Amino acid sequence: MITLQQCVAMDERDPLGAFRGRFSLPEGVVYLDGNSLGALPAATVAHLQQVIAQQWGERLIRSWNEAGWIDLPVRVGDKIGQLVGARPGETVVADSTSINLFKLLACALRLQPQRRVILAEAGEFPTDHYMAQGLSAWLAAGYELQRVPAAQLASSLDQRVAVLMLSHVNYRSGAMHDMAAVTAQAHAVGALVLWDLAHSAGAVPLQLVDCDVDFAVGCGYKYLNGGPGAPAFAYVAERLQPDLQSPLSGWFGHVRPFAFEPDYAAAPGIRPLLCGTPAVLSMSALEVGVDLMLETTMSVVREKSLALTDILRALVVQELEGHGFEIITPQAHAQRGSQISLRHPHAWPLSQALIARGVIGDFRAPDVLRFGLAPLYVSFRDVWQAVARLRELMRSGDWNRPEFLQTAAVT
């Protein structure tokens, strides 16, 4: 039996316990949706105030140089690079995850002129597939987006596969791939790999260089706590950078952007992944979130993440048996990210009723309750309370009320 007292004791021993105070979290809310929108670092408020009032308002255009706005994409990129096991110069912040995926998928396809298959997993977060479809529709070569269940990925890898494009941690189930093994399997048949780290970066340790990863993209507004719609990042292995040719060839990726030359000439290194003028306000907020995470290490984060997810799993079994929940997140540590997902026929009204009781998780169509456990600010007591309130809802039947049955869900 796990007790509330044990959870409180685990919080007292938590080496990340002090981080919770570094976030501005609302009173009385158990926030288990940091994999949709990360919480607000307290320092972000003052930093953005400074960026807006001082850098923009007082110094105006001069801040491009004085305040280092011009270097933000590479500077914040390299900081994220430290979190994902990249070398300096391999990671950059720009645009959105979808757009970065488009750029890198295009670059990868160009490197594989004889191959026509983009292999992906069925049931991943769909924007990656939408972007692949959009890109393919524009290319005369005729690419096939082949989607298979995870168990069939290895057997589907063959000489036709140009790129294996894969979410490292599945947004819905929380299942995690073995990045080193899958990358090696892809390379063995001559395929390139493009990993989507949206649910990994800041949640699990990553070693992109050690895993010999070719390309990766990731999200700034989930575990990196960069704020709503924060810019995304892109990683390209150093060895592939000389061959980068992004179709989105904008002036910030030009070798001499302020020479205003008539023809595009790509900058060296990672910079050709930049396109238009960087979103300074949003990128400045992201930097605060990344800096905060760099105050600890990903192994400490992972240790707490596993403890949180273990406790949540155990409490679901202990407290919710017989109420129709199925845990769809894999049990093995090596196979899961930092979330626990429960399948339940009434997942939608349950998610709404939980929110009304101060437990914010989220719903993923058609029938999944998803709880993201961001180790920097989620406590073991939070986990206890979430399950306790869910149990109360099941016992009272209070989830079955008209206000919780309305539609409309939003990430």
Place this chain on the structure above:
Amino acid sequence: MITLQQCVAMDERDPLGAFRGRFSLPEGVVYLDGNSLGALPAATVAHLQQVIAQQWGERLIRSWNEAGWIDLPVRVGDKIGQLVGARPGETVVADSTSINLFKLLACALRLQPQRRVILAEAGEFPTDHYMAQGLSAWLAAGYELQRVPAAQLASSLDQRVAVLMLSHVNYRSGAMHDMAAVTAQAHAVGALVLWDLAHSAGAVPLQLVDCDVDFAVGCGYKYLNGGPGAPAFAYVAERLQPDLQSPLSGWFGHVRPFAFEPDYAAAPGIRPLLCGTPAVLSMSALEVGVDLMLETTMSVVREKSLALTDILRALVVQELEGHGFEIITPQAHAQRGSQISLRHPHAWPLSQALIARGVIGDFRAPDVLRFGLAPLYVSFRDVWQAVARLRELMRSGDWNRPEFLQTAAVT
């Protein structure tokens, strides 16, 4: 002779005079670079504080619905639509100008399957040309980016031209095209038009519907005062929206983004131009700038803009004769935007020496001093002071000092 007293008197009569106090401008600075980075609206500071601390920090994920984040791209787009003469539903805010241009150019080319020429003007802001080159390089059809001087545009329009892609106001010279006439000329040969309004929106009256414009893009951080790297906008005429097929087909352009369907299906209307998750912080700042501009009308703005540019031209002639300046901005009202550009062999050190004396204009390679006159916050006295300080520099020769000769220009 124009006198300082006359300038002060014009400020006293200025119907936009009260707007200057709505901006947070630094003391003692004459800011003539609003066409590179617009000034900070005073209300932006408090609004972003509220968006960050309250909407993000307190309400977290719930703000996508509660605070209307989900509608920001269309809501702010429609507000910009009012400034550019668009119908509701024809304008949306998303990504950067470069990326929006890529989307619309791609859509336009797809509508013209028999034509292979993208016609543009030589010497425009180069990112538009870079994006066209990047897109073309990816398309098997083999497009030609044909660039000609403005005077040859009309004679270059023929049945080969798929798209005429044109900056309405030239970033360097400030020369403005006759949008109605040029659009009609393009349509007469069956070409589509794609206007870049970066130096027009918020600076000159625009009537996109009345001019029968097909596509347009524009910038949020210049005359719209949206902040550094603010998101950009895109316009598509209602009649063309059913045929929109953007290669950047991300989940925010899906007809049911939160159903997480496996295959892309475009939303109706303008929404297929959305791609990834919108940058809420940057977009919220842009909304304040646009709201402020909507408190007046573009005809009042234009009237002051023409008066400011007329006075600046006249003062350059009156005060700087014999110092080697050439005014490259056209004299006719109908042919210029809201800036005056001066060619001078020492434009770079002059621009730096002026900044050191509190007059911020900017330099455009290789030899142009550019003064943007944003009518909401630039005064006639500012114009007087800018010319007076430039005259002092020329007379004293103080621009010719080592610190002003170093390189490195930005935006």
